Amino acid sequence: MNERNQQVHRERRHLRDTRSAKTMVVFSLMVFIIMTLTIMLTAGATMVLIRCGVIDGDPRGLALIVFACVSVIIGTILSRFVGKRPIEIIVDINEATKRVAKSDFTAELSEENIPAIELREMAHNFNVMTRELASTEILRSDFIENVSHEFKTPISAIEGYATLLQRRDLSEEKRWSMRTAS
Numbered sequence: 001m002n003e004r005n006q007q008v009h010r011e012r013r014h015l016r017d018t019r020s021a022k023t024m025v026v027f028s029l030m031v032f033i034i035m036t037l038t039i040m041l042t043a044g045a046t047m048v049l050i051r052c053g054v055i056d057g058d059p060r061g062l063a064l065i066v067f068a069c070v071s072v073i074i075g076t077i078l079s080r081f082v083g084k085r086p087i088e089i090i091v092d093i094n095e096a097t098k099r100v101a102k103s104d105f106t107a108e109l110s111e112e113n114i115p116a117i118e119l120r121e122m123a124h125n126f127n128v129m130t131r132e133l134a135s136t137e138i139l140r141s142d143f144i145e146n147v148s149h150e151f152k153t154p155i156s157a158i159e160g161y162a163t164l165l166q167r168r169d170l171s172e173e174k175r176w177s178m179r180t181a182s
Contacts, residue, residue, distance in 0.1 A: 034075060
């Protein structure tokens with residue numbers, strides 16, 4: 001059985017490593033495409049500005065500086081739009097986690113329209129976790145309620161007997177029968 005557990009663990013680790021590698025390839029490809037588009041747009045804009053005479057002088061000097069500045073600005077703007085959705089998902093997960101930390105087990109994440117499989121799985125696993133925590137909370141509160149009831153019933157009976165025994169109008173015979181009955 002121990003050998004089987006090790007095999008399952010190795011398979012899970014391999015699957016996780018494979019997914020991580022795929023994610024890194026996709027992320028690297030996205031960055032490459034964004035930077036390539038940024039450089040192409042900036043180079044085209046710089047060439048137009050040089051030909052129109054807006055930028056003159058040594059094309060390797062000033063044009064290179066303008067190209068670099070514009071490239072950084074455009075790359076930043078494009079990265080902002082491309083990275084917006086994954087960041088929103090991470091923020092949603094963070095907010096829902098804060099709710100769960102405050103014992104609000106009704107927190108739920110939407111699993112729809114999440115492009116990255118890891119983020120989708122994280123949202124799914126979060127929802128499974130909150131459902132399990134909610135059911136555990138119900139079991140805990142039911143247990144406390146049942147234990148409380150089980151303690152209250154005998155205590156109430158003892159209290160009733162004690163109250164009856166304290167009555168002055170109770171005959172000695174009834175007092176004795178109550179003591180032996182309990």
